[in-house]
Amino acid sequence: MTAIDTLARLSLASSVACVLLLAALHVLSPEFDPSFRVVSEYANGHYAWVLSLMFLAWAVSSWALAGAVWPQLPTGAGKLGLACLILAGLGEAMAAVFDIHHPLHDVAGALGVLGLPIAAMLISPALARLPGWSGAKTELLWTANLTWVILLAMIAALMVIRKINLVGYPNRLLVVLYCVWAMTAAWQAIKGRNP
Numbered sequence: 001m002t003a004i005d006t007l008a009r010l011s012l013a014s015s016v017a018c019v020l021l022l023a024a025l026h027v028l029s030p031e032f033d034p035s036f037r038v039v040s041e042y043a044n045g046h047y048a049w050v051l052s053l054m055f056l057a058w059a060v061s062s063w064a065l066a067g068a069v070w071p072q073l074p075t076g077a078g079k080l081g082l083a084c085l086i087l088a089g090l091g092e093a094m095a096a097v098f099d100i101h102h103p104l105h106d107v108a109g110a111l112g113v114l115g116l117p118i119a120a121m122l123i124s125p126a127l128a129r130l131p132g133w134s135g136a137k138t139e140l141l142w143t144a145n146l147t148w149v150i151l152l153a154m155i156a157a158l159m160v161i162r163k164i165n166l167v168g169y170p171n172r173l174l175v176v177l178y179c180v181w182a183m184t185a186a187w188q189a190i191k192g193r194n195p
C-alpha cells in the first residue's frame with residue numbers, strides 16, 4: 001500500500017467517522033432540536049468533546065484527501081483547489097478547539113464552510129479529466145455541485161428561514177454532503193490506484 005492509498009483510506013475513514021459522530025450527537029443530546037440548532041451548539045451540552053472529535057475527524061479527512069490527490073493535480077486550478085481544501089481543514093480543526101463561544105469559531109466556520117465547496121469545484125473537474133478518474137466523473141461532479149448548493153441553502157436559511165427556525169437541517173446536511181464529496185473523491189483515489 002502506497003502513501004497515497006493510505007491517505008485516501010484515512011480520508012474515507014475520517015469522513016465516515018465525522019458523519020457517525022454527528023449522528024451520535026443527535027442521540028446523546030436530544031435536547032438540541034435539529035430543526036433550529038446548528039451543529040456547533042452541541043458545545044453547550046454534556047458531549048462537547050464528541051463535537052470536537054467530529055470537527056477533528058472532518059479536518060483529518062480534508063487534509064488526508066489533499067495529500068492523496070495532490071500528486072495528480074498539476075494545473076493551477078487544481079493547486080488552488082488543494083489550497084482551499086487545506087484551509088477548509090484548518091477551519092474544521094479550529095472548530096474542534098474553539099467552540100461557539102470563542103471569537104475564532106467564526107473564522108473557523110468561514111474557512112471550513114466556504115473553503116470546501118470552492119475546493120470541490122476546482123478539484124473535481126481537474127480529477128475527472130484524468131484517465132484513472134474518468135469512471136467517477138459523474139459522481140465527482142454531482143457531489144461537488146451539491147456542496148455549493150447546500151451552502152446556498154444554508155445561507156438562505158440563515159437569512160430568511162431562520163425566522164421560522166429551520167436553519168439546523170441545512171447546517172447538518174452541509175456537514176454530511178461535504179463529507180460525501182470527500183468520501184467520493186477518496187474512494188475513487190483508492191479504486192483508481194487499485195483497479
